[in-house]
Amino acid sequence: MTIAPIIPWPALAAILVAVLAFTVWNILRTRRTQPLRSVRPAALRCAAVVLLVLAALRPGWAGGQAQTAAADLDVFFVVDTSTSMAAEDYSGSETRMAGVRQDVMAIASELAGAKFSVITFDSKARVRMPLTQDATALQTTMTTLQPQNARYAKGSTVTGAGNLLKERLAAAKEQHPGRPALVFYAGDGENTSAEPPAPLEASNVAGGAVLGYGTASGGRMRESMDTDAGYVRDKTSDTPRDAVSIADEAQLRALAGQLNVPYAHRTGTAPTSDMLAKAQPGTLEATGPDGPGRIELYWLLALAAFLLALNEPLRHFTALLNLRRPRPTERTA
Numbered sequence: 001m002t003i004a005p006i007i008p009w010p011a012l013a014a015i016l017v018a019v020l021a022f023t024v025w026n027i028l029r030t031r032r033t034q035p036l037r038s039v040r041p042a043a044l045r046c047a048a049v050v051l052l053v054l055a056a057l058r059p060g061w062a063g064g065q066a067q068t069a070a071a072d073l074d075v076f077f078v079v080d081t082s083t084s085m086a087a088e089d090y091s092g093s094e095t096r097m098a099g100v101r102q103d104v105m106a107i108a109s110e111l112a113g114a115k116f117s118v119i120t121f122d123s124k125a126r127v128r129m130p131l132t133q134d135a136t137a138l139q140t141t142m143t144t145l146q147p148q149n150a151r152y153a154k155g156s157t158v159t160g161a162g163n164l165l166k167e168r169l170a171a172a173k174e175q176h177p178g179r180p181a182l183v184f185y186a187g188d189g190e191n192t193s194a195e196p197p198a199p200l201e202a203s204n205v206a207g208g209a210v211l212g213y214g215t216a217s218g219g220r221m222r223e224s225m226d227t228d229a230g231y232v233r234d235k236t237s238d239t240p241r242d243a244v245s246i247a248d249e250a251q252l253r254a255l256a257g258q259l260n261v262p263y264a265h266r267t268g269t270a271p272t273s274d275m276l277a278k279a280q281p282g283t284l285e286a287t288g289p290d291g292p293g294r295i296e297l298y299w300l301l302a303l304a305a306f307l308l309a310l311n312e313p314l315r316h317f318t319a320l321l322n323l324r325r326p327r328p329t330e331r332t333a
Contacts, residue, residue, distance in 0.1 A: 003059050047308050059298065185255060190246065191251060252265075
């Protein structure tokens with residue numbers, strides 16, 4: 001059996017000693033002036049407090065499976081915002097970025113209560129939103145997120161956010177040791193940098209998924225998200241034509257392997273539940289001195305304390321009834 005106190009155990013020990021000392025003093029003082037039965041309420045109160053202190057120690061033993069609550073998760077969304085994410089081959093003619101927005105908010109809804117962060121990358125990696133539980137801030141961030149304007153594009157690597165993600169994961173681990181961090185990478189896998197992509201660091205990643213967008217046939221991209229903007233032209237072709245971005249699923253699967261998370265291809269036709277089944281990390285086992293899973297016993301002690309404490313209101317209720325009960329009249333001779 002082990003303990004997992006809700007506050008440092010020395011503080012709980014000090015509280016326990018103080019309660020016991022006060023109770024012993026109160027019992028000794030009461031016995032000098034009142035009958036022995038008057039000692040009983042004080043003893044019961046002391047026993048209830050002792051049980052609550054023991055419950056605060058959270059005794060338990062190894063066993064069972066413990067699923068980490070969403071409130072105990074740090075969720076990092078790494079989103080590709082390069083120009084290729086404006087390609088119109090998601091769910092027919094929607095942009096890939098539109099699919100990312102839908103999926104990010106679906107995941108956030110499933111993991112309500114967690115802390116979320118958004119990191120984007122194109123020619124440069126940026127933290128668009130630091131870790132926060134503010135779902136409205138996430139909604140606003142994703143709504144305003146746009147692919148990079150083609151005029152400013154200088155090529156991008158699919159792991160352009162790798163170093164920034166590593167820093168953010170390390171900072172989260174330092175701030176909240178033992179708190180699982182999930183990474184959801186959303187992109188099309190198209191690498192337009194002259195240098196090969198560096199591998200992603202996965203040492204602090206507890207789960208998540210790589211979400212892929214785009215098709216093998218590819219899609220055209222507007223230069224900007226303005227409805228009247230023209231399409232990006234293919235400068236490598238001798239014949240004037242629109243440029244087409246083709247998703248690289250092999251690259252995305254390689255990234256999933258580096259992060260040790262599943263890969264899910266998003267086309268907009270599969271229900272959200274299918275994506276979440278792949279994207280969620282499943283049962284995250286709670287880790288601690290006992291290893292996976294823990295059977296808690298604190299509730300038994302808390303229940304016993306509650307039953308002992310019931311004596312107090314019952315005693316006062318009985319005394320109140322006795323005060324209201326009419327006294328029998330004396331018989332006259």
